[in-house]
Amino acid sequence: MALVIAIDGPAASGKGTLAKRLAAHYGLPHLDTGLLYRAVARAVLADGHAVNDRAAAIAAAGRLGPIDDRDEALRSAAMGEAASVVAAVPEVRAALLQLQREFAGRPSGAVLDGRDIGTVICPRADVKLFVTASAEARADRRYREARGRGESVTYERLLDEIRARDSRDAGRAVAPLLAAADARVIDTSQMGIDEVFRVAVTIVDTFGPAMARA
Numbered sequence: 022m023a024l025v026i027a028i029d030g031p032a033a034s035g036k037g038t039l040a041k042r043l044a045a046h047y048g049l050p051h052l053d054t055g056l057l058y059r060a061v062a063r064a065v066l067a068d069g070h071a072v073n074d075r076a077a078a079i080a081a082a083g084r085l086g087p088i089d090d091r092d093e094a095l096r097s098a099a100m101g102e103a104a105s106v107v108a109a110v111p112e113v114r115a116a117l118l119q120l121q122r123e124f125a126g127r128p129s130g131a132v133l134d135g136r137d138i139g140t141v142i143c144p145r146a147d148v149k150l151f152v153t154a155s156a157e158a159r160a161d162r163r164y165r166e167a168r169g170r171g172e173s174v175t176y177e178r179l180l181d182e183i184r185a186r187d188s189r190d191a192g193r194a195v196a197p198l199l200a201a202a203d204a205r206v207i208d209t210s211q212m213g214i215d216e217v218f219r220v221a222v223t224i225v226d227t228f229g230p231a232m233a234r235a
């Protein structure tokens with residue numbers, strides 16, 4: 022029986038980390054849907070358009086090819102920011118919908134993480150998790166990550182960026198960042214990666230279909 026796990030949450034809440042661990046634990050494929058919006062933003066910029074050029078974003082979304090999830094350039098902070106601009110265009114979201122639904126509809130089931138998985142992409146997911154944390158905790162995580170890569174950034178700047186992205190993602194008219202009414206919220210501000218994983222597995226095993234308990 023297929024098991025579909027939907028994970029949503031704000032930037033740097035730890036949803037990608039959790040999604041990967043759950044996918045490995047339950048033997049499911051994982052789709053990081055943020056990469057789709059990042060790839061659209063990159064294509065717009067690579068073609069020499071401004072990131073807020075709606076027509077260019079719609080065209081780029083319509084011809085999106087396969088994405089290499091090891092592509093580090095897609096994961097930069099600047100591309101995350103640019104992704105949140107193209108993601109506010111309804112036609113861009115519409116162009117990416119079917120691909121995400123097809124991934125979720127695989128016979129095995131799947132784990133998807135993003136902003137609108139439980140609300141729009143997989144409203145009937147077996148388990149919906151909304152992973153969140155304070156803006157300060159998330160900025161601190163990004164700070165450690167950037168320092169680990171040898172980048173010179175300040176915590177204050179990252180905190181500003183996180184807040185700006187939160188308000189753009191939560192404030193847009195189409196598919197705003199929002200916990201589905203039936204999502205289980207995990208506030209990870211005071212929790213380590215292993216603890217978040219254990220809590221999530223307990224939720225999936227308790228509320229997911231029989232396969233998760235097998």
Ligand SMILES: Nc1ncnc2c1ncn2[C@@H]1O[C@H](COP(=O)(O)OP(=O)(O)O)[C@@H](O)[C@H]1O
Pocket residue numbers: 030031032033034035036037038039162163166209212213214217
């Ligand atoms: N519970 C946690 N406690 C501390 N650091 C975490 C936790 N979860 C994730 N991280 C770290 O925070 C950063 C952002 O996590 P990530 O999974 O990429 O977030 P998201 O996918 O929500 O943007 C990564 O460096 C990750 O290792």
Ligand SMILES: Nc1ccn([C@@H]2O[C@H](COP(=O)(O)OP(=O)(O)O)[C@@H](O)[C@H]2O)c(=O)n1
Pocket residue numbers: 031032033034037054055056058059101102104105106108109134135136137138186190
């Ligand atoms: N399902 C999704 C996933 C991402 N996005 C957008 O894409 C941006 C980048 O998403 P991401 O998940 O890669 O970003 P991080 O949370 O990893 O920083 C977000 O800020 C959203 O605006 C979205 O609108 N819907």
